[in-house]
Structures are given as C-alpha cells and as structure tokens.
Amino acid sequence: MVKKKIHPTIKSKLHPRNKNRERYEFKQLIAVCPELNEFVRENPYGDESIDFSDAKAVKILNTAILKSHYGLGYWDIPANYLCPPIPGRADYIHYAADILSNCNAGKIPTGSSINCLDVGVGANCIYPIIGSMEYGWNFVGADIDPTAIDSATRIVNQNPALTERVTLRLQANPKNIFTGIIQSNERFDLTVCNPPFHASAAEAQAGTLRKLSKLNTQKAKSPKLNFGGQSNELWCEGGEVAFLKTMIHESKQFAKTCSWFTSLVSKSERLPLIYKFLKQIDATEVQTISMGQGNKVSRIIAWTFLSKVEQKEWIQRWK
Template sequence: MHPRNKHREYLDYSDLACRQKGLKRFVFENAWGGASIDYSNQEALEELTRSLLAEFYDIRKWTLPKGYLCPPVPQRADYVHTIADLLNASLSIVAGDDQQALEAIGPRIWGLDIGAGASCIYSLLGVREYGWSFIASDVDEVALRNAEDVLSANSLSSRITLRRQADPKQILKGVLRRGESLAFTICNPPFHETLDHAEQAATMKWKRLSRGKQLSNKKNYQGQEVELCCEGGEVGFVLRLVEESARQRFRLACLWFSSLLSRQSSMKPIHQRLGELGAKRRRFEICQGRNVKWVIAWSFYPKTERGLQLLQMLEVARGDASEANEAREGTEETEAAVPEMPVPRKRSAQPVGEAVRAKRPTLHERQKDMFQSCAE
C-alpha cells in the first residue's frame, strides 16, 4: 500500500464495529481466531465501506443503490495518493527548496472523476485527503442522483460538481466545458467487453471467495451493465479517452490524464498509442496483498510547464484565500462558496491548505524521493 494510505496497518473488525455499530452484525470469528466478515455478502461489503468512510474520512452518511458496485476503500485511496505523488513530482521541478510548502493540496486543484458512479468514491477521498475540488461525471442518472444525496448529506456539494454525460460514446466532450482547466483526471473504466464475460468472471471470483464452503447465497459481484461493460473493455475505453485527450480542445485543458487498469496486458496498447501521439507517459503499480492494479498517466505539457501551471494554481489559491479572509473579517462564515477554476494571474504568496495538511502525515524524505523519480 501507499505510504500515506490510512489502511496500511492491520484493522481489527471487532474494534471497528465497536465504534461503527452497523458493522457489528456482519463480524464473526474466523478459523484463525481473528475477526472477519463474509466478503461474498454484498450487504456486509457495503457496511464495511460505510464504516471505513465514517471512521477514516469523516463521511458520515453514505448510501449505495441496490445492484451497484461497492468500492474497496483502501485500493481507491491508493490511486488518489498516486495522483497526489504525480502532481507533487511535477511541482518539485519548479519548487526548489520550497517543495514542502508547495504540495498540491487545496480547492484550486481541480480533478475530473470520470465515471464517478453512485459511490462517488474517488471524489470523496480526494476532497478529504487533499482538499481538492472535483467535477464528477457519469452516464447513469440513478448513480448521479445517489451521489447527489451523498454529497448533500455530507455538505460537499460545493466541492464536487456532478455532471451527466449524455452521450455514452464521449468521455470529455459534453462534460468538460471550454475554458475549464484541470490538474488531473481519475478513472476506473468498465473492465469487461460483454455481460457474459462479466458473469464468467463473477463465477470464478465466487468460487475463489467461497473456497468450497457455502458462505452466502448472494454473490458480491454486483454492478450495473454500464459499470461492468463497454465496447473493447478497459482497453477500448481508455483508448477512447486517449484519443479525446489528444484533441486540440482538450490536450492542454488537463495537466495529467490518468486511468486505472485491471490487467497488466492492457498497458501495452495504451502506452504504445500514447507514444504515437507524443504524450509523456507514466506507469504505476498498486499492490494490496495479491491484488495488483496499474495506473497509466499521460500529459501533453512539457515537463517544466506542468510544474509552472500547478504553481500558478496554488498561487491563485493563496491570493484568493487572503482576499477571502479579509472580506470575512468581523462576519460569520456560512456555507463555503463553490471554488472556481483557476484563472492565470499573479498573486502574493500566502499559506494555503493548513487544515488539510494538519490532518495527514507530512512527506518524509523517502516519499519525496519516491515521487521525484516520476518527475522526469
């Protein structure tokens, strides 16, 4: 797991259930004398996700419509931390000795959560861990309505903007508007090419989870067709994102495009096509036990320009924070305003993101070295 992942340490489900009461009925003693849950039970998985979000990320109200994918929080958090490393690596090129004070945190760092789903998990984690702002897109109206309820219940509607993609064949077009600039995109694409393929994978996963024992009569491989399948599977989806990102309208609208991949073999055709388009490419591996995922990231910005653009975003945030504090003097703050996309302009440097930085560990030298290698 990533060094900053809050789930690196062993988690005692019994201890967690003492504080998150909804989990208690799903916890049992396993064959080794430890506490566990039935991972083949969709209800148990949803309650575990709900408990983890409440315990570690202060997401107190989280729901999921029946039949939708339930995200594994630790793995999703690893992807978010990987994106943070990528941004910080770009910043380190231009920040010099001020690197620690210039972490890519705060509401002026905007991300696009492609296919956010009903859980809206990446946006929630990104806001809580780094204070980022998000556009969260999806083609599914039911998923977006549920996400809207979650955001409203947790007072996060001002930090995460939901947008419906009306054309399933498009990814960026129809969602990202002219003049909007992003620091990154984050995406967990549909994995399968057909529902038959998805059902076969579900059967294999069910057998592996049960290990010959009858654990539950409800398999945990839920998900709507739009979450599970698309033309060409994950390779097809990401290649479409690659082609869209290379268009003149979008190539400089985002510093780092990225996507999660479930198969290592998916990396080769995507990496090759990005090379043909002249993109700068980065590859990362996310390991959690025997479960391995990969992240592919690419940019059409020159190395130094990426850092300068991020630096400008942070400087705008600092200046706006200073002006906002002056304007609010002697008044009581109510609901936070929706942060706007960064507009290039000079601002005086002021401290930013102190509340976010205080909630998580600072970067150690080893971690700096880790993402420094990504900057070239």
C-alpha cells in the same frame, strides 16, 4: 478451528499514506457504525472478519470505514451498484497526488486550487470523497447513469464537507468521455477513472465466478457480485482497451485543458496497446505506477501533453 494465522500489523503493499494499511479494528468501526456488529464473525483462523462474499456485509463495512477514516456522516448506494474496495481506491488517489507532487518539487498540492475530474464517478462517489477529505481537492464527477448521479449527489448533499468541493454532471452522450463534461472555461489538474474492465456481461460473470472461487464459497454456484456493479460499470463493447483507446484519443482535444490524465489498467498485458495509443497522440510524458493490495496487482497509466516548461507554468496557478 484452523491454527491462528500470524498477520503483519501493516499491509505493506498499500501506499504509505493510505489510512487502510492496518488490519481492520472492528471495535472502532462498530463504534461509528453499529450495524456492522451483525456481520462480524470469528473466521476459521480465530480472527474477527466479515463474509466478503456477502454484498450487504461489504457495503456496511465500507460505510463504517468511510465514517471512521474519512469523517463522513452519510454514505449509501442503491442495490446492485458497484461497492468499491476502499483501500485500493485510496491508493489510486495517493499515487495520483504523488504525480502532482513530482511537478511541484516533491510537495503535494492541497486545497481548493486543485481541480480533478472523475470519469465514471458511480453511485458510490468514492474518488471525490477520498480526494476531498484527504487533500481538500475540488472534484467534478461525471457519469452516463442518471441513477448513479442521483446517488452521488445525495452523498454530497448530506456531507457538508463535500458540498463546496464536489459537483456532479451527467454525460448525455455515452460515446464521449471528456466532451460535454469539460466546459470551455475549465482547467483540470488531474483526471481519474476506473474503467469498465470487461467486454461483455458473460465475461464479467466469469470474473465473478473466479472471485467467489477464491473466497471458497458455495455461492460461486449462483454468482452474485459481492461488490455489485451495473453493466456500464463492469463492461462495455470492446472492454477496457476500447474504452481507454477512446479516452486517450479524446484527451488530445483537451491537451492544454488538463495537466495529467490518468486511469486504472486491470491487466499488464494490455499496456503495450495502451502505450501504442499514447504514442499515436504524441503524449509528451507517460508514467505507469504499480499498486498492490493483498495478492492483487493493478496499475495506473498517466499521461500529459505539457512540456516540462509548461508543467512549471501550470503549477504557478497553485500558488
């Protein structure tokens, strides 16, 4: 056995409010999800862990986390759909809450007065779950995939805490982002999005090989995503930059309909082009928020068309 590693008790790179900052307590997780016990093994360093290259093990771990930390009674996804790393997804929601708090004298707005739109909710419904359970926000989850919408609907319907807070909508036109989803009488305080990062299936597979190589697994010879993912979840024509260009330019049509638009951005070298797009549409304020999880660094891009005065007027609706 390799010499046991000394691990910090807190994952300091995660947001201070993230419930996943401490190392996994597998006894606690197994207590709420006994199926996890089958996948927990002692790693070469003498620590309890799972094989993170095993898609089934990762899904069961997610199920246990959602039951233990967020009170879900049911969570599942179809085979080969994206199984998100929950700590990173939770960080996004907490930093998004900070964006709203900055407009509200440092106080995070909670409860059903806050309406959010998740662009690409996926079969896992992870952002509405975390946002609803942590802050009581309402969500509309949109996706172009009927199977993903069916799966997310099943999750919502089988968790009473979500049924009054989460609505799912199918985007009928895959070329649109907000059009066809945001209705004429609706106002959103926040949009969130985990865009398809890659420009092709080959690029997505190359990313999988790199990930598996870092996990030091022989499975890299026959790649299969440990976190799954359908083509529309992983890649689109033109990749992340093209997707965000469409999103940014379409957001202008809803300038007074939404307070803050946000999205993940996977690579920092893509930011200059994104800033250029935001300048073209005359966004009044742009924020870039860095996030860290282990050795991985990502960031959130956020923008609004509201002036400071309009932002103050907007938050009066929360009172």
